[in-house]
Amino acid sequence: MKKLLKINGLLFVSALFLIFLLPINAFAATPGEIDTGDTTWIIVATALVLFMHVPGLALFYGGLVSERNVVSTLMHSFVSLLIVSVVWVLWGYSLSYGTSIGGFIGGLDYVGFKGVGPEAYGSLMIPHYLFAVLQIVYVAITVAIISSGIAGRISFKAWILFTILWPTVVYAPMAHMVWGGGLLAQLGELDFAGGTVVHITSGVAALVAAIMIGPRRAYSLEQKPHNVVLFLFGAATLWFGWFGFNGGSALASGGLTALVVLNTHVAGAAAGIGWLIIEWIIRKRPTLVGTATGAIAGLVAITPAAGFVSVPSALIIGFIGAPVCYFSIYFLKARLKYDDTLDAFGVHGLAGIWGAIATGLFASKAINPAGNDGVFYGNPEQLLHQLTGVGVAIVLTVVGTFVILKVISLFTPLRVSEKEELVGLDLSFHDEPAYNTESKMILKKYEIR
Incomplete structure (x- = not known):
């Protein structure tokens, strides 16, 4: 009996020894196979981005608008999720990731999700189904961001048409050029999780x-957030979801994903501190809305660089994102006199541009061999690639958005009537006030029955 126990003990020790001699990934799935760890993480990341959109973005914007347009603002975010999801299945995904046509747009390989199945997608170890649904939640939140620039005055009919056309005409070509193997990918532009594809396009489109569409008629009534508590809950939910947004773009679980999550967090924290300092110095009062907005600016700024830079670089990128966006909102906007309702351009557009440029400065192949070295690591050419990506995103978005809105205006007015706008869209269109206090006063004032 003792001899048998001794033999079994030797076999057990030998097995442990052999296990530790083997590479850590010896039993991992090989390319072309499904890896359960990667698959599980991307499912979680997809759910995080969905939660980031609704309720996160919806409440973030809903808390910032006046009491008269809360439901309308929430509706814009929610409806964009519904419509864009269907558009993406029918043709949007194929135009982004189908066989390249001239490097500008994808073909019709995946129309109606034809050819999208449970098998591994390319060299990834996740099902093609899962990769496709991750792209759905990315494009849906991109469209929702645009609604913040025109909240409280865009016609709901016009918004529905916009959510169909914009991802088709603007987002799909941009996603193909950057992530689908198109021209910018071939050039070498780096965009880990959507600096050009998501944030620059949404900010510029807004x-x-x-x-x-023009400025708000009731601008004086829209200056302060109606509910800072809702706003902060939305901001915190956005931060929470951003771990999936950026981390999911690694398309696997592992060391790089962990770095991306860490970079995302510290960049948001650094930018929040940066905004707090600036606001305290300039306005003498640090505000919760300002500090949380600064954190969001940092999260936007790190998005294109998250998987290509070190943690100290992420801190710098986030911290600089705060003054970039603060200047845009409080100086550029005032000088140029445009009415970007909730500062989609000031936060997403400008921080996205800064983040794309910063990627060209701080990227390092030592961090991610799949990327490239930036200016600070001996490769100034990478900055030119990043600037090219920024330029293409801006031009495509300006032209595409302008044409889309002009076409929509041929069929329906882009904005609501003056009376509807002054009453607020919650009552005048949806007949669904978020609260009852101000709504009753408005009804009495305008004698709406």
């Missing part, structure tokens, strides 16, 4: 729409 600016174009705000200028074309």
